[in-house]
Amino acid sequence: MNKAATAVAAGAAASLAAGALAHLLPATSSLRRFRNRCLPALSGVGEVGHVALTFDDGPDPLSTVPVLDALDGLGWRATFFMLGEMTAAYPDVGREVVRRGHEVAVHGYAHSSHIRHGPTWATRDVMAARDTIAELTGAQPQWVRPPYGALSTSTLIAARRAGLAPVLWTTWGRDWRPEATPASIVDDISSTLVPGATVLLHDSDCTSAPGSWKATLAALPMLAEAWAGAGLVVGPLLEHGV
Numbered sequence: 687m688n689k690a691a692t693a694v695a696a697g698a699a700a701s702l703a704a705g706a707l708a709h710l711l712p713a714t715s716s717l718r719r720f721r722n723r724c725l726p727a728l729s730g731v732g733e734v735g736h737v738a739l740t741f742d743d744g745p746d747p748l749s750t751v752p753v754l755d756a757l758d759g760l761g762w763r764a765t766f767f768m769l770g771e772m773t774a775a776y777p778d779v780g781r782e783v784v785r786r787g788h789e790v791a792v793h794g795y796a797h798s799s800h801i802r803h804g805p806t807w808a809t810r811d812v813m814a815a816r817d818t819i820a821e822l823t824g825a826q827p828q829w830v831r832p833p834y835g836a837l838s839t840s841t842l843i844a845a846r847r848a849g850l851a852p853v854l855w856t857t858w859g860r861d862w863r864p865e866a867t868p869a870s871i872v873d874d875i876s877s878t879l880v881p882g883a884t885v886l887l888h889d890s891d892c893t894s895a896p897g898s899w900k901a902t903l904a905a906l907p908m909l910a911e912a913w914a915g916a917g918l919v920v921g922p923l924l925e926h927g928v
């Protein structure tokens with residue numbers, strides 16, 4: 687476990703133990719703002735002027751490659767929080783993410799909320815995902831983001847045991863919703879953008895509305911225009927200064 691992971695896990699655990707936070711940290715926007723301010727590393731608050739772009743739920747043979755193509759076109763690299771079961775099913779797609787220069791991270795083996803599980807289950811799930819992703823993509827993850835962002839004490843214990851740093855997000859596009867459009871995704875991101883933001887999107891609809899990735903894909907060039915105008919640099923969490 688690296689130093690950052692230890693510090694994040696210890697800080698988050700202390701806050702949880704103090705009873706200052708509800709079990710489900712990112713559930714509401716007010717909690718997200720509180721988390722951004724009080725637990726910046728856990729929220730993914732990085733260097734001002736840099737945006738960490740992150741995608742959850744892949745790799746997916748239908749949607750991940752179009753996302754990779756779009757990122758290539760924009761000259762962007764991102765962090766992909768992969769599912770172990772998707773990586774096991776589509777290892778070629780997982781390897782393609784790495785081949786194109788992106789960072790891989792752990793979302794979980796199964797897409798199951800840690801709120802429903804104890805630390806033993808969460809540890810087994812996170813470690814299985816870490817090992818599957820590392821073995822099949824050839825890249826070593828260093829971050830974990832639990833499914834649904836449902837961070838619990840089980841997540842923190844699992845992260846510590848797996849040597850991964852837990853990271854949620856500061857900013858989201860709510861691109862999983864059936865009613866999401868490219869414009870709504872850009873609006874949601876713009877309205878929740880903070881300095882040093884970590885942005886949550888999805889490169890698979892395996893847990894989202896069918897076809898929702900198409901709106902995400904179409905939002906990317908619109909985000910590029912907005913962020914270029916603001917002078918923001920986009921990259922993976924590895925380069926975010928978390």
Ligand SMILES: [Zn+2]
Nearest residue numbers: 742743833834
């Ligand atoms: Zn997810």
